[in-house]
Amino acid sequence: MTLIAVLAGDGIGPEVTAEARRILEAVRPGLDYQEAPVGGAGYLASGHPLPEATLDLAKRSDAVLFGAIGDPRFEKLERALRPEAALLSLRSELGLFANIRPATIFPALASESTLKPEVVDGLDIVIVRELTGDVYFGEKGQRTNAAGLREGHDLMRYDESEIRRIATVGFEMAKRRKGKLCSVDKANVLETSQVWRDVVTSMAADYPDVTLTHMYVDNAAMQMVRAPTQFDVIVTGNLFGDILSDQASMCAGSIGMLPSASLRAWSGDTGMYEPIHGSAPDIAGQGKANPCAAILSAAMLVRHSLDDEASAQRIEAAVAAALDTGARTADLGGNLSTREMGDVVMRAL
Amino acid sequence: MTLIAVLAGDGIGPEVTAEARRILEAVRPGLDYQEAPVGGAGYLASGHPLPEATLDLAKRSDAVLFGAIGDPRFEKLERALRPEAALLSLRSELGLFANIRPATIFPALASESTLKPEVVDGLDIVIVRELTGDVYFGEKGQRTNAAGLREGHDLMRYDESEIRRIATVGFEMAKRRKGKLCSVDKANVLETSQVWRDVVTSMAADYPDVTLTHMYVDNAAMQMVRAPTQFDVIVTGNLFGDILSDQASMCAGSIGMLPSASLRAWSGDTGMYEPIHGSAPDIAGQGKANPCAAILSAAMLVRHSLDDEASAQRIEAAVAAALDTGARTADLGGNLSTREMGDVVMRAL
Ligand SMILES: CC(C)[C@H](C(=O)O)[C@@H](O)C(=O)O
Ligand SMILES: CC(C)[C@H](C(=O)O)[C@@H](O)C(=O)O
Numbered sequence: 001m002t003l004i005a006v007l008a009g010d011g012i013g014p015e016v017t018a019e020a021r022r023i024l025e026a027v028r029p030g031l032d033y034q035e036a037p038v039g040g041a042g043y044l045a046s047g048h049p050l051p052e053a054t055l056d057l058a059k060r061s062d063a064v065l066f067g068a069i070g071d072p073r074f075e076k077l078e079r080a081l082r083p084e085a086a087l088l089s090l091r092s093e094l095g096l097f098a099n100i101r102p103a104t105i106f107p108a109l110a111s112e113s114t115l116k117p118e119v120v121d122g123l124d125i126v127i128v129r130e131l132t133g134d135v136y137f138g139e140k141g142q143r144t145n146a147a148g149l150r151e152g153h154d155l156m157r158y159d160e161s162e163i164r165r166i167a168t169v170g171f172e173m174a175k176r177r178k179g180k181l182c183s184v185d186k187a188n189v190l191e192t193s194q195v196w197r198d199v200v201t202s203m204a205a206d207y208p209d210v211t212l213t214h215m216y217v218d219n220a221a222m223q224m225v226r227a228p229t230q231f232d233v234i235v236t237g238n239l240f241g242d243i244l245s246d247q248a249s250m251c252a253g254s255i256g257m258l259p260s261a262s263l264r265a266w267s268g269d270t271g272m273y274e275p276i277h278g279s280a281p282d283i284a285g286q287g288k289a290n291p292c293a294a295i296l297s298a299a300m301l302v303r304h305s306l307d308d309e310a311s312a313q314r315i316e317a318a319v320a321a322a323l324d325t326g327a328r329t330a331d332l333g334g335n336l337s338t339r340e341m342g343d344v345v346m347r348a349l
Numbered sequence: 350m351t352l353i354a355v356l357a358g359d360g361i362g363p364e365v366t367a368e369a370r371r372i373l374e375a376v377r378p379g380l381d382y383q384e385a386p387v388g389g390a391g392y393l394a395s396g397h398p399l400p401e402a403t404l405d406l407a408k409r410s411d412a413v414l415f416g417a418i419g420d421p422r423f424e425k426l427e428r429a430l431r432p433e434a435a436l437l438s439l440r441s442e443l444g445l446f447a448n449i450r451p452a453t454i455f456p457a458l459a460s461e462s463t464l465k466p467e468v469v470d471g472l473d474i475v476i477v478r479e480l481t482g483d484v485y486f487g488e489k490g491q492r493t494n495a496a497g498l499r500e501g502h503d504l505m506r507y508d509e510s511e512i513r514r515i516a517t518v519g520f521e522m523a524k525r526r527k528g529k530l531c532s533v534d535k536a537n538v539l540e541t542s543q544v545w546r547d548v549v550t551s552m553a554a555d556y557p558d559v560t561l562t563h564m565y566v567d568n569a570a571m572q573m574v575r576a577p578t579q580f581d582v583i584v585t586g587n588l589f590g591d592i593l594s595d596q597a598s599m600c601a602g603s604i605g606m607l608p609s610a611s612l613r614a615w616s617g618d619t620g621m622y623e624p625i626h627g628s629a630p631d632i633a634g635q636g637k638a639n640p641c642a643a644i645l646s647a648a649m650l651v652r653h654s655l656d657d658e659a660s661a662q663r664i665e666a667a668v669a670a671a672l673d674t675g676a677r678t679a680d681l682g683g684n685l686s687t688r689e690m691g692d693v694v695m696r697a698l
Pocket of ligand 1: 537
């Protein structure tokens, strides 16, 4: 029995996840679903953003369908109890080291980007972000230093094996796409980046069909505004990937449309799938949220964890077809509810 | 005698700096100028990107007019000998902890940005970036770890006094402008950022006329694409500032137009002034580069190190007037040479 853990989370998480699940049930009947609270909902249910039972369920599952987390009520708690902590723990506990974030423009939404149409025409980037290392997980803390001053510190670090496994995902992804891999670092300043660059460079010979380039992160942030279509696949560390993937998604225009996958293997293994948008507390419970990002995350689930490319493409095509009919939720200037948008995608399947 | 150190550097550095100096001589006659090599030029002259005599000159000077550094011939040298090392050393040796980077659109160039005109209309941001701390200057190195793997590490850190002095610049800047200060960090993950946020927050009471907000760096990178005009002054650390300021400059459209200042005091003290563009080796020596960023850097020099706001505004108005006449270098689709563009600004003075 294939088990899908449904961690809908906070805010609009439950609403959009419900639509994603509905589509998944239609495309791949017979999967087993189990729900568990996470984030603010986890904290409310049992005093911790990632209750033990939720983590257990995620570990036992074949894939995690994740909604969104974040709740302003819990922002002042200590870091370990805030909703976001659940996300970081899930990533590291499940070993989900590879975050895959496509930034694509559906033709029907070409005018949504704040970038000029000719600048984003054909935009189709995948950002491969390392997700279980870097300054996120290095030793961190606060202390009173020798001068008696309060000081905060976080250690940035990567070793060659961590770099090699994420770069492998980048190369493999590029091989299946346009064959262009851009590795982003800050090797002119950081030793971590120097090791990163050396390791990635040393792997290029194994991928003769992939053209590898390197870019400093500041330049990458600039190029993403100047000429984003120059990119095919970008591979980078946890921190730079956090920044660049959010930036790229905004170039694509509509944050309500973009899915993500967090993986530990290219396919056939447990992964976590979530829309890149947040919990949007301001519109939670109103049935206004765009379910497309969650639905497209379900497509990634089917592709990677269930190894079923055909069904993944079927879902993606249904979303594109739904948009082509003019169906739009409020974020895209339309007036369909979350459920109604789900209905249109369902009919398009 | 007021001494200006002219460190023209590599590539197009000398060409654009010559025009900046010419304008400076016209606006503020009687300053003393001394030139010295830096970057690749420093390495060629004496085997080090920051020759001792150059550093001495900079230290003795009232202000440093800096061109650009970077030369592909020296990219493979060890880090300490690469052109960029000169920049990092100058910043730390002179204690230039505050990097001021305006991102503004001249009305005549409103259509140059890749963002839609309505998105950048009225764009006028100043990024205040900390420049002598953070992961740039923390302990760094490579080692073979316990598992026998090569590993790189860089320590991110800030203490409260470093944060307070840069935040002061941010608050003072906001007070003189629209009164909005956005502090950018990653406090949901980093302890360094948590201290940053606490210190900045604790200062807000001293600036009742400034509205302080906080934003995570990933969201800031997104908002800079989504709605950049929401920002007035942004204050942030060295690494996030590196990324966001490059991104912001590209939102402004023409990297050939944007100046910067690196300061250790708000005014009346030594500072370093440089265009944000690089050395552009591909067009070096051809007299094609846009001198406006260098000229506007001279305006910042006059404003901050010479405490002469009137002359600064005179230079800035001359650049705007030159653009209004339709004068354009190649980067803006025109055919004026560097020198000719300088001539037009000169006449507009
Ligand atoms: C919520 C936060 C900890 C997280 C991150 O920084 O990784 C988020 O920004 C993301 O990108 O998933
Ligand atoms: C050249 C490099 C070391 C430098 C930096 O990262 O600070 C540059 O990108 C800048 O912003 O001035």
